[in-house]
Amino acid sequence: MAGCSSSVTMQMPTIPEPRIDKIPVDVALRIPAEFEHFVHVEEVLGKSTWTIDLGRSNADFFTQLFGHMFDTVVILGPDDDPREHQFDALIEPVIDGFEFSTPGQSQSEAFAVWIRYRMSIFDSVGNRASSWTVNAYGKSQKEEMGGGESLKRAAVLAMRDAAALIIMQMERATKISQLADGPLDPATADSDPMMAGAEQENKEPASVIGIFAIGGIDDAAE
Amino acid sequence: MQQSKFLLGFIGLSLAGCVTSRVEDARASVTGLAAGESVVIMAKSYHQGNETEGEYLACVEKSLGAGSKGINVIPHQQFVDELFPWFEPRTAPADTKGLPALMDRPGVADAVKGMGVRYMVWLDGDTERVAEGGSLSCAAGPGGGGCFGFAWWQNDADYEAAVWDLKENASAGTVSADVSGTSFLPALVIPIPLIARTQTRACKGLAQQLRAFIVQ
Numbered sequence: 001m002a003g004c005s006s007s008v009t010m011q012m013p014t015i016p017e018p019r020i021d022k023i024p025v026d027v028a029l030r031i032p033a034e035f036e037h038f039v040h041v042e043e044v045l046g047k048s049t050w051t052i053d054l055g056r057s058n059a060d061f062f063t064q065l066f067g068h069m070f071d072t073v074v075i076l077g078p079d080d081d082p083r084e085h086q087f088d089a090l091i092e093p094v095i096d097g098f099e100f101s102t103p104g105q106s107q108s109e110a111f112a113v114w115i116r117y118r119m120s121i122f123d124s125v126g127n128r129a130s131s132w133t134v135n136a137y138g139k140s141q142k143e144e145m146g147g148g149e150s151l152k153r154a155a156v157l158a159m160r161d162a163a164a165l166i167i168m169q170m171e172r173a174t175k176i177s178q179l180a181d182g183p184l185d186p187a188t189a190d191s192d193p194m195m196a197g198a199e200q201e202n203k204e205p206a207s208v209i210g211i212f213a214i215g216g217i218d219d220a221a222e
Numbered sequence: 223m224q225q226s227k228f229l230l231g232f233i234g235l236s237l238a239g240c241v242t243s244r245v246e247d248a249r250a251s252v253t254g255l256a257a258g259e260s261v262v263i264m265a266k267s268y269h270q271g272n273e274t275e276g277e278y279l280a281c282v283e284k285s286l287g288a289g290s291k292g293i294n295v296i297p298h299q300q301f302v303d304e305l306f307p308w309f310e311p312r313t314a315p316a317d318t319k320g321l322p323a324l325m326d327r328p329g330v331a332d333a334v335k336g337m338g339v340r341y342m343v344w345l346d347g348d349t350e351r352v353a354e355g356g357s358l359s360c361a362a363g364p365g366g367g368g369c370f371g372f373a374w375w376q377n378d379a380d381y382e383a384a385v386w387d388l389k390e391n392a393s394a395g396t397v398s399a400d401v402s403g404t405s406f407l408p409a410l411v412i413p414i415p416l417i418a419r420t421q422t423r424a425c426k427g428l429a430q431q432l433r434a435f436i437v438q
Contacts, residue, residue, distance in 0.1 A: 017306070018306050137312075139268045141275050143276060160310055161311065163307060
């Protein structure tokens with residue numbers, strides 16, 4: 001006897017142009033390797049296995065979002081050397097955790113998705129300026145057989161929730177606009193300085209632990 | 223031939239469960255809709271525990287705009303996208319007190335004016351199965367199959383629509399629909415479903431009252 005399995009592939013989410021004033025900072029966005037192909041598998045004990053393939057939707061999401069939020073954005077791949085580019089601040093987002101619940105798990109008629117993003121922000125010479133986590137949530141009623149479309153809708157809503165939080169709170173939480181005035185004074189920089197260049201490739205993400213209401217399973221990119 | 227058509231029509235009309243409904247409004251201010259003004263229908267946020275179904279929202283949108291007396295309805299997703307991120311489930315204003323500050327944000331008032339939105343309607347509530355009973359069993363074999371028994375269930379649809387006047391930045395009042403429907407499924411070889419369209423009735427009733435409330 002084998003349980004059922006369902007697979008969902010995310011399309012590129014569209015983040016509408018927000019009604020905000022742009023933050024006057026030139027930003028470099030480093031897309032981590034995990035954003036190119038992120039897959040999450042959730043086993044509902046004794047019932048079914050759900051696989052959600054986010055593909056490179058997270059890379060597209062942050063590219064669109066920061067393009068809307070900042071004056072200029074340079075996109076860097078995981079192997080690019082930031083020292084070859086001009087910017088005021090470098091932002092490196094990672095997925096700290098991804099979870100979802102099915103109607104069977106939550107005893108409701110809805111799918112829910114939780115995403116925890118962590119963003120590390122560095123100044124133009126590689127001092128860590130701040131680290132900030134964003135917990136996003138999306139929920140969608142099951143409206144068709146199987147529920148794959150509902151799960152996708154919940155994931156898109158979670159990404160839009162993250163976008164809304166980042167737009168509303170980023171400046172207050174990270175004071176990123178101060179980096180437009182130049183690099184941090186090393187005396188005031190984060191006690192865990194980290195060169196935003198090649199050295200970081202040897203370093204594990206600071207945290208791969210995500211804590212959520214349901215499940216508590218974490219995953220890195222697959 | 224005519225007789226069988228009549229019989230089929232009679233059966234079709236009679237194959238519905240029992241539905242009772244109550245639709246009422248509470249007015250806080252004078253309303254009215256000028257030419258070129260429109261309405262947007264929103265679901266109250268799930269962050270506040272609301273579980274209004276997407277299909278119900280779509281039904282109210284469609285019903286309000288339908289017919290010769292239909293009013294202009296801006297599709298809610300278009301409105302939410304135009305005003306991103308201020309009407310996301312987490313960021314949408316919970317009451318009219320937050321409207322003046324929201325309208326002062328860059329481009330918000332212009333976008334609302336550009337779409338001609340005069341009233342924003344916030345839907346709250348859902349349809350739930352509140353009771354069920356009976357027993358129905360089906361069997362099939364090489365010679366055929368069939369069902370025997372009787373099952374029933376009752377759905378309650380409770381919805382409230384809060385109407386905000388964006389010209390006055392104030393509440394115009396509420397319209398509510400409380401519909402209860404019982405469906406039956408008797409089976410003597412063939413099951414005959416007698417379905418109560420509870421949610422649809424709640425949608426049509428609320429939309430009709432909402433239209434009368436707004437247009438006066």
